[in-house]
Amino acid sequence: MKFQRFPQWCKKRKWWLTAAGILLIAYYFCLPRQLFTSPTSFVLEDVNGDLLNASIAPDGQWRFPYNAHVPEKFEKCIVAYEDKRFYYHWGIDPLAVSRAIRQNLRGKKVVSGGSTLTMQVIRISRNQPRTFWQKMVEAVLATRLEFAASKKKIIALYAANAPFGGNVVGLEAASWRYYGRKADQLSWGEMAALAVLPNSPALVHPGRNRNTLLNKRNQLLDKLYHNKTIDSITCQLAKLEPLPAQPLPLPQDAPHLLDRFRLDYQQQKSDGPTRIKSTVEAALQRNVTAITERYHNAYKANNINNAAVLVLDVETGNTLAYVGNIYTPSDPELESHVDIIQARRSPGSTLKPVLYAAMLNDGLILPNTLIPDIPTQIAGYSPQNFDLGYDGAVPASRALARSLNIPAVRMLQMYRYERFHTLLQKMGITTLNKPADHYGLSLILGGGETTLWEMCGMYASMARTLIHLDQYNGKYDMDDIHPPNYQADIQRPSQYGLSKEGILNAGAIWYTFEAMTEVMRPGEELLWQQFSSSQRIAWKTGTSFGFRDGWAIGLTPKYVVGVWVGNADGEGRPGLIGVSTAAPILFDVFRQLRTGGWFTTPTALLKKVEVCRKSGYRASDLCDEKDSVMVPAAGIRSGVCPFHQLVHLDRTGQWRVTEACESPQFMQHKAWFILPPSQEYYYRSKNYYAPLPPYKPDCLASLGQDRAPIELIYPRPNTRIYVPTELNGQPGQTIFTATHRNSAAKIYWHLDNNFIGETVEFHQMALHPPPGKHTITLVDENGERLEQTFEILQKDKE
Numbered sequence: 001m002k003f004q005r006f007p008q009w010c011k012k013r014k015w016w017l018t019a020a021g022i023l024l025i026a027y028y029f030c031l032p033r034q035l036f037t038s039p040t041s042f043v044l045e046d047v048n049g050d051l052l053n054a055s056i057a058p059d060g061q062w063r064f065p066y067n068a069h070v071p072e073k074f075e076k077c078i079v080a081y082e083d084k085r086f087y088y089h090w091g092i093d094p095l096a097v098s099r100a101i102r103q104n105l106r107g108k109k110v111v112s113g114g115s116t117l118t119m120q121v122i123r124i125s126r127n128q129p130r131t132f133w134q135k136m137v138e139a140v141l142a143t144r145l146e147f148a149a150s151k152k153k154i155i156a157l158y159a160a161n162a163p164f165g166g167n168v169v170g171l172e173a174a175s176w177r178y179y180g181r182k183a184d185q186l187s188w189g190e191m192a193a194l195a196v197l198p199n200s201p202a203l204v205h206p207g208r209n210r211n212t213l214l215n216k217r218n219q220l221l222d223k224l225y226h227n228k229t230i231d232s233i234t235c236q237l238a239k240l241e242p243l244p245a246q247p248l249p250l251p252q253d254a255p256h257l258l259d260r261f262r263l264d265y266q267q268q269k270s271d272g273p274t275r276i277k278s279t280v281e282a283a284l285q286r287n288v289t290a291i292t293e294r295y296h297n298a299y300k301a302n303n304i305n306n307a308a309v310l311v312l313d314v315e316t317g318n319t320l321a322y323v324g325n326i327y328t329p330s331d332p333e334l335e336s337h338v339d340i341i342q343a344r345r346s347p348g349s350t351l352k353p354v355l356y357a358a359m360l361n362d363g364l365i366l367p368n369t370l371i372p373d374i375p376t377q378i379a380g381y382s383p384q385n386f387d388l389g390y391d392g393a394v395p396a397s398r399a400l401a402r403s404l405n406i407p408a409v410r411m412l413q414m415y416r417y418e419r420f421h422t423l424l425q426k427m428g429i430t431t432l433n434k435p436a437d438h439y440g441l442s443l444i445l446g447g448g449e450t451t452l453w454e455m456c457g458m459y460a461s462m463a464r465t466l467i468h469l470d471q472y473n474g475k476y477d478m479d480d481i482h483p484p485n486y487q488a489d490i491q492r493p494s495q496y497g498l499s500k501e502g503i504l505n506a507g508a509i510w511y512t513f514e515a516m517t518e519v520m521r522p523g524e525e526l527l528w529q530q531f532s533s534s535q536r537i538a539w540k541t542g543t544s545f546g547f548r549d550g551w552a553i554g555l556t557p558k559y560v561v562g563v564w565v566g567n568a569d570g571e572g573r574p575g576l577i578g579v580s581t582a583a584p585i586l587f588d589v590f591r592q593l594r595t596g597g598w599f600t601t602p603t604a605l606l607k608k609v610e611v612c613r614k615s616g617y618r619a620s621d622l623c624d625e626k627d628s629v630m631v632p633a634a635g636i637r638s639g640v641c642p643f644h645q646l647v648h649l650d651r652t653g654q655w656r657v658t659e660a661c662e663s664p665q666f667m668q669h670k671a672w673f674i675l676p677p678s679q680e681y682y683y684r685s686k687n688y689y690a691p692l693p694p695y696k697p698d699c700l701a702s703l704g705q706d707r708a709p710i711e712l713i714y715p716r717p718n719t720r721i722y723v724p725t726e727l728n729g730q731p732g733q734t735i736f737t738a739t740h741r742n743s744a745a746k747i748y749w750h751l752d753n754n755f756i757g758e759t760v761e762f763h764q765m766a767l768h769p770p771p772g773k774h775t776i777t778l779v780d781e782n783g784e785r786l787e788q789t790f791e792i793l794q795k796d797k798e
Contacts, residue, residue, distance in 0.1 A: 091142030189241030256324025348542025363634030368616030392683030476502030541578030
């Protein structure tokens with residue numbers, strides 16, 4: 001019977017149920033999804049969670065992002081001081097409210113608010129006037145918060161947003177501003193002093209209220225002693241600790257990396273926490289910064305004002321040290337705010353090892369193939385070696401070790417700059433975003449711009465490919481080619497599987513690193529000796545045109561270190577050379593690292609071939625001195641030695657002969673190492689070189705023009721020459737250089753069919769032809785003739 005009446009009862013009281021439902025729904029949704037929306041500081045931590053850098057929030061407050069971890073000392077201090085029954089109520093403490101009403105009535109003023117920690121969290125988040133009505137709202141929201149969050153989270157919200165005096169908000173910021181270290185490292189006395197501040201933030205003022213702050217702190221310590229949180233000795237010692245004085249500056253150990261994080265955050269339009277745990281190691285970061293500053297103090301005497309250093313872990317690509325520049329914000333002229341690691345600069349010669357590896361990879365050269373090193377002009381482009389000299393011909397590995405420019409340009413011409421441009425993009429260089437024709441052959445000498453970040457990332461990818469070879473059973477993973485990373489706990493998604501082919505063959509990479517261990521520059525052997533070390537390091541320096549950028553990049557199986565030295569505004573300085581400015585920093589940084597070991601030789605990917613010892617090419621049947629060496633697999637398809645030729649000599653071996661002047665039965669047939677005349681001219685001045693015997697006089701009449709021993713070294717055929725005016729206003733001269741196989745031969749020079757002089761042994765002639773096209777003709781005393789055209793460009797009128 002009673003059950004039958006229940007629907008009628010509900011119908012009569014329907015508005016009560018509706019009202020109750022609305023109130024429940026309102027209660028459920030009354031708590032904002034995000035309690036605190038104030039801007040927070042950008043905070044950069046090292047790999048262990050220690051503070052590296054922080055910036056003030058946009059509203060001028062030191063307010064660190066929310067941290068779920070709250071030190072146990074603070075938790076016990078704040079509960080004992082603010083809300084001792086915190087763990088036993090649902091947001092409202094009836095006993096505290098009763099006590100507050102009683103105290104306020106007796107004092108006839110507001111003596112106590114009776115707020116719980118939960119209510120204080122709500123009050124801080126709403127920032128409303130402290131009225132009775134607002135108190136009621138806070139009470140309701142506090143109970144709702146208790147249902148939505150754990151007690152641990154409520155304390156964490158309080159610790160992150162409570163005011164600690166001045167423009168300091170939150171426990172973490174207060175710990176660093178007042179004590180210069182993280183909150184986990186504070187003592188009981190220090191933590192107690194901070195715990196009483198949110199109740200009266202003005203007490204922290206260094207010139208006032210010091211006794212009040214001291215008394216409140218000591219009262220809290222007494223409470224902790226009485227509730228048996230600390231013992232009597234700890235309590236007494238804590239009371240002897242000094243109070244915080246003037247606010248301390250926060251660490252500024254990686255300001256440029258913090259700026260990088262802020263920029264990435266803004267570009268990604270992220271709404272996540274403005275705190276990041278980086279991969280940087282704080283101790284190494286400080287050591288590298290100190291090294292960089294020490295060298296900067298010496299370089300600034302030459303008005304070299306900026307330097308940057310990047311240290312990467314090879315295995316992961318993680319950033320271990322990031323010194324974006326010398327940080328001196330007090331001197332704006334030094335432009336220390338510029339992050340050089342991310343700035344586009346000319347890389348000088350630091351791309352040469354990649355080209356060397358690429359040519360080995362494709363079998364275009366072997367490790368010691370001779371590369372021409374003679375005066376060169378290609379479509380109006382005339383590269384010069386750093387020492388302005390020539391070797392005639394030089395092994396490719398030595399050309400890399402000595403950073404010779406002309407062999408590098410000739411290698412790029414052989415490889416094709418379009419292919420090299422594509423290769424660099426595949427290896428992670430994104431800054432070369434213009435068509436390959438924009439850079440041309442100058443690309444190998446720094447004709448494009450890239451960043452220290454991408455250059456170090458590329459070399460780390462090469463090293464990673466090599467060290468993972470055994471792990472992948474001789475195969476390659478394209479995921480190993482990736483840019484550096486500075487954020488901890490980042491998982492890179494796997495996009496590729498293992499394959500038999502890589503962008504660069506491991507054997508080519510290994511040979512490249514071997515050549516880089518011998519890097520030195522002409523004329524700087526004494527400087528090289530300063531860098532002798534028990535550590536085996538593959539390294540390469542670079543100097544941009546106009547002495548604007550000094551580079552040094554080094555690597556081991558564990559680390560890649562990149563250094564840049566120069567001026568942020570691009571001003572060049574005499575002596576701003578990679579090997580003398582960046583390399584010393586590089587090796588001092590490596591002394592801070594435990595390198596150990598070297599790359600394992602990828603024997604399974606190498607093939608044994610016979611090479612000519614003199615030329616470095618695959619040996620032909622005529623090569624008299626051969627070596628069996630292991631080379632990258634593609635090397636078995638490389639060219640055969642073109643420099644060994646069969647020479648016919650007379651019976652005495654002193655004269656070359658032909659069938660026209662000597663019977664074959666009286667001839668000697670001998671293999672001879674013969675370079676082209678222009679290469680021979682320079683090669684024999686620095687190497688042992690056996691010149692060809694001269695032709696027997698009786699045989700000269702039978703020789704054809706194709707055997708002419710004369711070669712014009714400069715200018716090359718159809719060269720266009722611009723001759724600048726001298727300082728005295730007189731027209732400049734052009735130095736014409738020729739060579740003859742017979743070092744004692746005499747050459748007669750003719751310009752436009754007019755005789756202009758003769759030379760013996762040293763064949764150079766200074767001329768100043770008028771603008772226009774000309775013909776130069778060389779004739780030796782045996783009637784051998786060489787004719788070549790060139791053009792003198794006319795200076796434009798201003």
